[in-house]
Amino acid sequence: MSQKSEYIQTETGNKVSRKSLIIGSQNIILGGKTIIQADCCIRGDLRRLVPQNQNAAAVAIAVGRYCFLSKGCLLRPPSKTYRGQFSYYPMKLGDHVFVGEASVVEAAVIGSYVSIGKNCVIGKFSIIKDCVRIEDGTVIAPNSVIPSFSSVEGHPGVVVEELPETAAEMLELKELYKSI
Amino acid sequence: MSSFPYIHISCPCNEDRPQTLTIDSARPISPSKSPSKYNFNFPPDAPGSPTKKRTLLAGFNPSVSFDSGNLGLDLDDDDELTDEDDENNFDPRNPRSAFSLFPIENLLYCEDCHQIRCPRCVQDEIVCWYCPSCLFEVPSSTVKSDGNRCTRNCYLCPVCTALLAVIPVNPSSGHPNAHSDHPAGPFNLFCSHCHWTTSDLSPPIQLEKPTSISAQLSKLTPSSRDAEFIRLKQHYAQQLGNAQEDFTNSPAALTRLMGLYTGLGSGTGGHGGGRKGRGVKKLEMKEVDRPREINEEQELEIVERMAIEGLDATTNARQRLSQPHEPRFLSELTPTAVLLRTKRSKRCRACRHILVKPESKVQTTRFRIRLVALNYIPSLTIKRLDSSITWNNLVPHKTHRFLLTVTNPLFDPISVSLLTPRKTPGTAFASKVTILCPEFEVGANTDVWDDALMSTKPAAPASSGISTPPVAGSFTSFSKDPKMSTVYEQKRNYTSVVIEVVPPEIPDTRETRIRDERLLEIPIYVRVEFEAEVDRDDEEGGGGKPSHSGASGGAVQRERVEYSYWCVVGVGRVGDPVEGVVASEPNTPVRTPVGTPVKAPRTPAAMRTPLRQVRS
Numbered sequence: 001m002s003q004k005s006e007y008i009q010t011e012t013g014n015k016v017s018r019k020s021l022i023i024g025s026q027n028i029i030l031g032g033k034t035i036i037q038a039d040c041c042i043r044g045d046l047r048r049l050v051p052q053n054q055n056a057a058a059v060a061i062a063v064g065r066y067c068f069l070s071k072g073c074l075l076r077p078p079s080k081t082y083r084g085q086f087s088y089y090p091m092k093l094g095d096h097v098f099v100g101e102a103s104v105v106e107a108a109v110i111g112s113y114v115s116i117g118k119n120c121v122i123g124k125f126s127i128i129k130d131c132v133r134i135e136d137g138t139v140i141a142p143n144s145v146i147p148s149f150s151s152v153e154g155h156p157g158v159v160v161e162e163l164p165e166t167a168a169e170m171l172e173l174k175e176l177y178k179s180i
Numbered sequence: 181m182s183s184f185p186y187i188h189i190s191c192p193c194n195e196d197r198p199q200t201l202t203i204d205s206a207r208p209i210s211p212s213k214s215p216s217k218y219n220f221n222f223p224p225d226a227p228g229s230p231t232k233k234r235t236l237l238a239g240f241n242p243s244v245s246f247d248s249g250n251l252g253l254d255l256d257d258d259d260e261l262t263d264e265d266d267e268n269n270f271d272p273r274n275p276r277s278a279f280s281l282f283p284i285e286n287l288l289y290c291e292d293c294h295q296i297r298c299p300r301c302v303q304d305e306i307v308c309w310y311c312p313s314c315l316f317e318v319p320s321s322t323v324k325s326d327g328n329r330c331t332r333n334c335y336l337c338p339v340c341t342a343l344l345a346v347i348p349v350n351p352s353s354g355h356p357n358a359h360s361d362h363p364a365g366p367f368n369l370f371c372s373h374c375h376w377t378t379s380d381l382s383p384p385i386q387l388e389k390p391t392s393i394s395a396q397l398s399k400l401t402p403s404s405r406d407a408e409f410i411r412l413k414q415h416y417a418q419q420l421g422n423a424q425e426d427f428t429n430s431p432a433a434l435t436r437l438m439g440l441y442t443g444l445g446s447g448t449g450g451h452g453g454g455r456k457g458r459g460v461k462k463l464e465m466k467e468v469d470r471p472r473e474i475n476e477e478q479e480l481e482i483v484e485r486m487a488i489e490g491l492d493a494t495t496n497a498r499q500r501l502s503q504p505h506e507p508r509f510l511s512e513l514t515p516t517a518v519l520l521r522t523k524r525s526k527r528c529r530a531c532r533h534i535l536v537k538p539e540s541k542v543q544t545t546r547f548r549i550r551l552v553a554l555n556y557i558p559s560l561t562i563k564r565l566d567s568s569i570t571w572n573n574l575v576p577h578k579t580h581r582f583l584l585t586v587t588n589p590l591f592d593p594i595s596v597s598l599l600t601p602r603k604t605p606g607t608a609f610a611s612k613v614t615i616l617c618p619e620f621e622v623g624a625n626t627d628v629w630d631d632a633l634m635s636t637k638p639a640a641p642a643s644s645g646i647s648t649p650p651v652a653g654s655f656t657s658f659s660k661d662p663k664m665s666t667v668y669e670q671k672r673n674y675t676s677v678v679i680e681v682v683p684p685e686i687p688d689t690r691e692t693r694i695r696d697e698r699l700l701e702i703p704i705y706v707r708v709e710f711e712a713e714v715d716r717d718d719e720e721g722g723g724g725k726p727s728h729s730g731a732s733g734g735a736v737q738r739e740r741v742e743y744s745y746w747c748v749v750g751v752g753r754v755g756d757p758v759e760g761v762v763a764s765e766p767n768t769p770v771r772t773p774v775g776t777p778v779k780a781p782r783t784p785a786a787m788r789t790p791l792r793q794v795r796s
């Protein structure tokens with residue numbers, strides 16, 4: 001299959017692979033110019049339990065602009081039992097978020113200019129701030145917070161390095177979008 | 181340096197003298213220059229005088245003036261204007277080089293010195309302290325009094341360093357009904373990564389409330405080490421208090437300080453000042469000399485316990501050393517509070533101007549001032565022209581072609597000269613390097629729309645991007661391609677040229693492995709020239725980043741600016757020789773041979789120039 005026909009392009013410039021698995025698409029917001037590669041799985045069906053009478057717009061996963069979801073990655077909203085009730089909670093990704101191949105993301109919030117490497121696990125309810133690089137194979141523990149301008153490595157992931165001031169430029173994904 | 185290719189730029193701070201005030205003596209600047217324009221001094225370039233200049237007392241006095249006349253005797257071998265390639269080129273294998281090589285992203289740029297600044301030549305100043313976990317700012321007074329750890333509820337697992345969560349000890353007993361708003365205690369700290377809890381300790385730590393953990397923990401774990409620390413602190417604070425009056429505003433203070441540090445002050449009392457007959461008070465700084473006691477009985481107990489519980493119950497070195505009481509057993513570990521992190525501003529060490537100033541709010545990533553080299557100096561990237569090249573396994577004797585792209589961040593078009601030694605220096609196994617088109621223009625970093633409106637230059641079409649890889653040895657057909665010997669590709673603000681590399685055959689011996697001879701790094705000297713607009717308002721800076729309205733009429737003064745720097749291209753690693761590929765001369769370049777560029781400054785002194793020089 002050629003490159004052209006592999007992706008479905010939406011009005012806002014999102015390119016979604018035909019081979020990706022997107023469940024509950026009515027609960028997923030893509031900001032535009034986001035690329036979803038083959039074998040990605042996005043679980044929009046795992047959304048917050050809303051009481052019957054409330055008709056709130058239940059967004060399970062919100063993705064910003066210029067994000068790139070590599071082959072075989074999984075975005076799954078985080079879940080927990082709170083006040084005796086099991087529920088999923090929304091997940092939010094900022095702009096220019098790169099998710100490497102076969103990584104599993106269950107974060108609550110991921111900021112902008114974040115690069116997640118291959119084979120990473122981003123634990124439940126973790127919060128990743130802007131301008132963060134997560135190296136390949138990192139396991140980020142649930143509930144952890146990664147501050148801005150960090151490079152994270154290991155299991156559990158610890159900040160190993162501070163990124164320079166140019167981190168936003170380094171992690172920008174506009175060129176990557178154009179290349180697909 | 182693991183992944184190829186990489187390009188590192190040499191910060192001029194690896195030179196042994198101040199950067200701001202030196203000037204390239206090898207290349208005469210035009211005689212009509214005005215020395216007062218910038219705050220670095222131009223040497224008085226007397227006509228006919230030797231072009232060689234040296235600073236005396238280099239590194240000590242940054243305001244040393246240049247003298248062109250009488251220093252002819254002070255020539256170093258390094259500074260000799262020789263035509264020999266090897267001695268004068270930047271050597272990436274020199275052990276000192278590694279300290280000054282940084283990717284361009286990590287470099288800053290001082291607008292006043294017109295110089296690259298690397299992390300080694302900037303000075304950090306703390307803007308604020310914050311906890312990287314709860315992201316609350318910690319006032320510096322609290323840092324002074326309570327130490328550099330989070331005093332809120334942020335604790336790390338002592339076993340695996342993940343963040344600990346507060347959970348009730350008996351989650352099942354919590355009522356799933358109405359009162360479960362406030363789950364009943366007691367509480368544990370629980371690591372959701374390795375499932376360690378504070379109940380694993382002996383005795384187990386259980387908290388009454390899910391909040392104010394620091395206060396509860398400090399009550400529950402009265403550490404003898406903390407008491408020891410308090411005792412030490414008191415002792416030294418007292419000593420300091422005694423010494424305070426001595427050290428303040430006294431001319432003899434320095435002498436006494438020196439006395440202290442030369443060992444006279446310790447133990448027997450400092451006589452640094454007294455010896456000179458000044459009659460000052462003796463300064464006694466007593467150490468708390470209590471050696472660490474090892475109780476044999478206790479040690480035997482530990483050994484016995486190890487025998488019973490096994491090695492799995494003991495701590496590893498990292499766990500042990502991260503705790504002040506250095507526990508031997510996992511059950512003695514206590515949760516560690518999160519270390520604070522800082523936001524820092526950065527100053528140029530030479531001129532004290534601020535290069536980076538982040539906003540003081542913890543959560544923002546914006547900067548008030550951010551002078552990064554990326555916006556001031558052209559950046560290089562390298563690509564394979566031949567996709568069959570594997571970076572980690574370059575074939576000896578084969579001509580590898582790479583595409584070197586220079587991107588211009590400035591709003592003025594620049595002319596670039598790339599110079600490289602013919603053979604990579606610093607090694608017995610030199611690779612032959614040729615840049616096929618060493619001098620070229622790079623367009624201005626204008627808006628994309630400007631470019632679309634202007635008629636495009638007749639540049640090589642970009643669509644013909646990657647050519648088919650030539651078979652090794654069949655250079656003849658390839659060399660006829662005119663694109664190879666001229667600019668390969670030219671777009672709005674970048675230009676690509678071809679660089680040819682012929683690695684030698686490198687035996688795989690112990691010695692070459694130790695020296696990592698197979699690592700192929702090419703030093704490239706980048707010289708950039710452009711006409712910038714003179715910003716008369718800014719007498720000091722002149723604006724490293726010329727304003728956009730460069731094309732306006734003759735009223736605006738233009739000046740010729742040039743600067744230069746060395747960079748090192750990590751091309752890859754040379755592999756084992758391949759059958760059939762034999763030694764041959766590399767493709768002869770059609771144009772100026774590289775490595776002996778006519779205009780090239782050949783001395784290391786060239787590196788010592790201010791990055792940017794101005795010729796009016």
